Amino acid sequence: MVLCAVRQHLLRGSRGAWARFLQRQSRCCVYSSVHGFQQEEIREKLQAFPGGSIELLTQESGLAVLTINYPSRMNAFSGSMMVDLEERVSQLEGWTDGKGLIVQGASGTFCSGSDLNAVRALSNPQDGMKMCMFMQNTLTRLLRLPMISVALVEGRALGGGAELTTACDFRLMAPGSVIQFVHKHMGLVPGWGGAARLVRIVGSQNALKLLGGAVKVDPELALQIGLAEEVLQGEGAGTPLQRAENWLSVYTKGPAPVIQAVKKVVLSGRELPLSEALRTEKDVFGTVWGGPANMQALASKSKHR
Numbered sequence: 001m002v003l004c005a006v007r008q009h010l011l012r013g014s015r016g017a018w019a020r021f022l023q024r025q026s027r028c029c030v031y032s033s034v035h036g037f038q039q040e041e042i043r044e045k046l047q048a049f050p051g052g053s054i055e056l057l058t059q060e061s062g063l064a065v066l067t068i069n070y071p072s073r074m075n076a077f078s079g080s081m082m083v084d085l086e087e088r089v090s091q092l093e094g095w096t097d098g099k100g101l102i103v104q105g106a107s108g109t110f111c112s113g114s115d116l117n118a119v120r121a122l123s124n125p126q127d128g129m130k131m132c133m134f135m136q137n138t139l140t141r142l143l144r145l146p147m148i149s150v151a152l153v154e155g156r157a158l159g160g161g162a163e164l165t166t167a168c169d170f171r172l173m174a175p176g177s178v179i180q181f182v183h184k185h186m187g188l189v190p191g192w193g194g195a196a197r198l199v200r201i202v203g204s205q206n207a208l209k210l211l212g213g214a215v216k217v218d219p220e221l222a223l224q225i226g227l228a229e230e231v232l233q234g235e236g237a238g239t240p241l242q243r244a245e246n247w248l249s250v251y252t253k254g255p256a257p258v259i260q261a262v263k264k265v266v267l268s269g270r271e272l273p274l275s276e277a278l279r280t281e282k283d284v285f286g287t288v289w290g291g292p293a294n295m296q297a298l299a300s301k302s303k304h305r
């Protein structure tokens with residue numbers, strides 16, 4: 001009832017207020033203090049395991065590139081990189097011009113999972129669960145960003161690195177690259193939300209095979225089961241990053257509010273029960289209906305031949 005009143009008020013009020021309301025909704029995390037999760041406490045623990053960085057480059061075109069950068073450890077995630085990632089995701093949430101995001105690893109390889117040195121030091125179940133909640137919150141927010149995201153996989157995406165690829169809308173693989181959920185070999189299962197997302201991407205049968213067999217997924221198999229969208233072929237066609245940018249630009253062409261609306265309606269269809277998804281779709285529709293792009297298209301009497 002109260003929410004309805006707020007919604008009506010916002011609808012009657014500015015379009016910006018409603019957009020901000022929707023944005024806040026998409027920032028909701030999986031875990032909060034209600035679940036015994038104390039963000040600051042775990043941040044402090046993670047910061048005690050430094051090394052590497054997460055770099056964010058935003059471009060005027062509305063595309064951003066997020067780079068996992070710890071080449072001397074094959075881009076494994078140190079504790080401070082987990083905190084960095086959370087901060088970069090916050091920055092992206094506030095980027096009103098954002099339309100597309102490419103997540104890549106530095107120096108020709110994607111990510112070798114969590115830093116095993118940090119894993120050894122945090123090996124008690126309580127700390128492990130806290131790290132897991134922190135990463136689930138961050139990766140859920142990454143997947144829910146109102147922009148179309150791509151994991152550009154070169155080299156290896158192992159363990160948590162494989163999980164990270166599933167927190168993007170699409171996976172593009174370079175020839176010779178591998179995605180491998182190695183968790184079973186480590187006596188583990190995914191904990192960063194990778195299993196839940198994998199089931200939604202490739203179905204439960206394929207997910208069982210990939211996790212149960214710790215299968216090395218090459219580009220051919222990834223295409224076959226729907227884990228990857230494309231293999232970035234062609235030596236002369238620029239760097240893998242340029243090829244990924246070209247691939248993504250097809251889907252991010254157009255005004256930011258429209259591209260963001262596209263992502264929001266697909267996201268709600270993916271995550272919400274049908275009635276709720278339909279209501280969200282209506283709300284998002286209301287943010288673009290009569291908006292500048294819509295008015296311009298009407299004025300130019302655009303044809304779609």
Ligand SMILES: CCC(=O)SCCNC(=O)CCNC(=O)[C@H](O)C(C)(C)COP(=O)(O)OP(=O)(O)OC[C@H]1O[C@@H](n2cnc3c(N)ncnc32)[C@H](O)[C@@H]1OP(=O)(O)O
Nearest residue numbers: 072073074076112113114115116117158159160161182186
């Ligand atoms: C969430 C659950 C998880 O993510 S559990 C972590 C899962 N990942 C792993 O177990 C990866 C273990 N590493 C490997 O299998 C190999 O190092 C891979 C990545 C295949 C690379 O092999 P190779 O090309 O021969 O290089 P290398 O072994 O000499 O590695 C270079 C340096 O990088 C390091 N490294 C690699 N991965 C990690 C990691 N996850 N954590 C910490 N350090 C890692 C290696 O130890 C090696 O370091 P150094 O040169 O010996 O000092």
